[in-house]
Amino acid sequence: MPYKHYILICSGTACESSRSREIHDHFMKEIKDHQLENDVQVVKTGCFGFCEQGPIVKVLPDNAFYVRLKPEDVREIIEENIIKGRMVKRLLYNPKDDKGRHPMTDVANIDFYQKQFRIVLRNCGVIDPEKIDEYIARDGYKALEKVLFEMTPDQVIEEVTKSGLRGRGGAGFPTGMKWSFTKKAPSDIKYIVCNADEGDPGAYMDRSTLEGDPHSILEAMTIAGYAVNANKGFIYIRAEYPLAIERLNIAIAQARDYGLLGENLLGSSFSFDIEIRLGAGAFVCGEETALLASLEGERGMPRPRPPFPAVKGLWGKPTVINNVETWANIPVIILRGAAWFAKIGTEKSKGTKVFALTGKINNSGLIEVPMGTTLREIIFDIGGGIKDGKQFKAAQTGGPSGGVIPAQFLDTPIDYDNLIAIGSMMGSGGMIVMDEDDCIVDITKFYLQFSVDESCGKCAPCRIGGYQLLHLLEKITNGNGSMDHLDKLSRISQAMQKASLCGLGQTASNPVLSTMKYFTEEYTEHIQNHKCRAHKCSHLLKFDILIEKCIKCGLCAKACPVGAISGDREKGYLIDHTKCIKCGLCFERCKFKAITRG
């Protein structure tokens, strides 16, 4: 016989530390005292997020979500909720106690504690992505039905414009406006393109969307085709995403089979088809003009804008080009209406944003939150806080084009404009969390190295400027920096922003400017004191043995891979700095903290 109730006790690390074990024992005792062993099962679970509100307990099947429990509350939950079937209201999570806003306060009787809200990821993890029937059963292709038979192309564009949807690829250009430019451009041939060339380090939102819900992209592109009068669409996806490509191919074949792609869709006069084009994985091809060049079979290099692709794009024809995540929003906007969509988010950034949350965070993963959610909610409520209880240092958003968000902005609502105001950008949605062990100069060097590698080399500011910036950062992390390097860094950065041809070069220096602004003292420390507080820049490290603490055990000498530690168990040991490769093994191995790292 199954149990009547299940008591789930969050046993993530954060809750463990706030007495969840004690709560567990109290539940076991109360259940025994009330002779409920056969009716109730107590289960330890993984982290639920919301760690600052721990300990957390969830009762099923009632779905009661109790927070900040104390051992003395346990009896009340057993007697009220389990025996009498009444939730204990005073212990339930109440979004009003919490600074957080909830996107759907007008919908009653749902799980209010959930900070995430999934529009783009609505079907990911729900349907089998290889079965079109499952997509159709969940209102799939219903938006297409609606536009083909109930809306004029202008109404479709108006709906998208009114929704306030902005491009999710990074720059945040209003999608409806983009479509209307293409619609107005005179041409008998027009194209629709999906930009699936996701390449930021640590970003995988688009891949997961394509793998989990490929039909939503096909449906959205077809809708745009109808709106701007295009009959052909291309999905430009990098060859490194084999599973996404496979599922897209299956989806396209199924849609053609059902007549949802091809001639005279659903018996209407509108025809539309989609082809996949594989990219070789060059980061610059995420830039729209470079992407179009690559689609045409040319070398993937950007060209100056204007003319914008909306007017003169693929093979010189007007082209709507949107990012995967932007597309995934479209069917929902059409079905639910612009007004519904515009209620979610902030004044100028509507809807939700998907982030790939990675780095030094407990619950890394793919999350979707309403625009305007704060970094604190993302990192501590959803992400479960920083790994190993360390201190939050900064979050990097926008990848190599973005910047860092330091701790003082943890409570800034995240949207396009706020991120730009604090020197970062939305980017495509990578969010890398850093703790005290990350060196900010080293991280900046990493991103710059990426941009230098990926620069196409067409324009001088990006090609030469990026290289010079990297060279200066290397000097600083090697201990050869001087204070006038900081001035040079900022001058070259600004020149790149102004003079580069495309988005890659214009934004490549953002990590430099943003980290120099918020972490000036770390740069100065590297230059003046030859000190890296995170102990990441190996050239600045120096290991020494403290004679007063050393017990002459010789472990360090054994551990040293290059024989830089000499001595014996009688005279003691000494590190030869000319031989030392600063690997830190001796430091880790010494049990008596007799080795200093400076």
Add this chain to the structure above:
Amino acid sequence: MSKLTLDDLRKMRESLKIDMDKRDSQQDTRIVVGMGTCGIAAGAKKTLNAFIDELNKRNLKNIAVKQTGCMGNCNVEPTVEIFMPDMPTTLYGNVTEDTARKIIQKHIIDKALLDDHIQDKPSIDIVKH
């Protein structure tokens, strides 16, 4: 399959919805494995095979093992969701082959939840609400 007309698609959606509602009212038992790149990299294929193998070994019929995309809980991949009558729908994380076999014994046969693996569903389903 011949091309659908508007009416065909509408009729089809209705009948598929009824099927899905039936499924969601939990008349059948379903094991759904997250098979995005992240899940597969963490061993979801092995997990899926372990489920199938264990079901065969025990000769358990009428239990469907299905795949879906990424559920977003990358830190606890592979993830598996279990739908069955008389039990709350449950999302398990870190489901290795070994855990998969335990889920069949404890969750599906003994009808009790497994310790240490349950994860919270990240958000409401907007298609239904």
